Amino acid sequence: MDKTMIICRCEEISYEEIEEVISNGAKRFDDIKRMTRCGMGPCQSKICNSLVATIIHEKTGIPIHEIPLPRMRMPISPIKLETLATNSTSFSSVKSVLDEVELEDGKVR
């Protein structure tokens, strides 16, 4: 592969950038993803997945079947926020920052 070849089209990450992370010790897709954003774009690694595995294999000798797939993240294909929203305004695990401000005897602690 040519050094300047774009491997991740969404984030425009080249072969060379991926190679550098591997030479610094990265062994799996997720390591490369976090360092370069390769695979974090709208296609969520559907295009670059096997290319990256091939590069890891070539550079490290790790057999392709031992290279873990990138972590797939909900919702797999993009959906609108309103599809997820239920419009409830009561929250349990989601907080507002002011909820965290602690008062003691009517004063800020």
Added chain:
Amino acid sequence: METSYETIIIGGGVVGSSIAYHLSERKKEGILVLDQKFPLSGTSGSTQAWVWVHNKTPSWYAEFNMYSAELYPYLSKKIGDVEYKRTGGLSPFFNEADREKALLLAEAYKKIGIKIKVLSREEALEKEPSLNPEVAGATYSSIDGNVNPFRLVDMYMRAAKKNGVQYSTYNKVTEIQKLPGKFIVSSRKGTFVCNNLILAGGTWSRELGKLVDISIPVNQLRGQILVTEPLKPFLHYTISGLRQAFNGEVLIGYSMEEEGFNRATTLDVIQETANMAVHYVPQLKKAKVVRAFSGIRAMPEDGFPILGNIPGIENLYVAATHSGVTLSPLIGTLMTELILDGETSIPIDRYSISRFDLAIR
């Protein structure tokens, strides 16, 4: 690789890497960072990364965060562009009871020199026109902002390596032995000797503590975040709950769950998070979510950083904290002072591990 080092840092997240970098600014040789996986595979790779001061209580803790936020512009000059942006921070509220609380907060902060404003509905909407018109008001502070956590850790690492720091990744520490004047650190890839040992294992601090027979009371607190497709820049401020990154993505989420090390994302919290987004900024309804991720906060038992040396074990240090992104420049600076000078420019006694029971139960 050498086997003998002046200082070994266990953990290459934002905290460990900041310490490595700051230490290497003054002492170029003999620093090794060990990570069981890869830097950013821990909490530092799954965070909102606000550089956040306002709304933190008690006010002495806010002050500590402020000193760190103040170091950011200087840090970017030293290690390179980390996409830090001092946007100012807005915490919207939707009921009048919260205004009372906000005013008390502003009052308490005034005493220590942190300026926050309590905005009326109109003022809040004027600043951030995309906010829900039903907002009651907001607290505002100009010191808050955000940073790209991936670039931050990457740049800490690059700068550290340039100064001679070595990183050994995929190298889990399995045993630590204390001998007079030195530590013997056994890891998957070999055994290392060092004079100073720093535990910066984030959410794994408890396990690291066990290796030296002390209790480091750090718990796990899961947070889930939604990420939208890149949108054209429209949010001006870091809003507590959501922020727009440099590339246009909006990161949404402020959830807390006790789920141990479980890094799953769950539909109920995803839905609540979506609700928060459209409640705060209604026009986000049509924005597409490209992924949900979760991270595990390293949460000390009382919520405050655990920093400094470990009493009774010479040359052993710990740095474990929530808000590690905000605090990393300050923690790196102070830990360096502590190790090299034996004292810090800002007192950190309050954050000493000695406030807890050190014995392993």
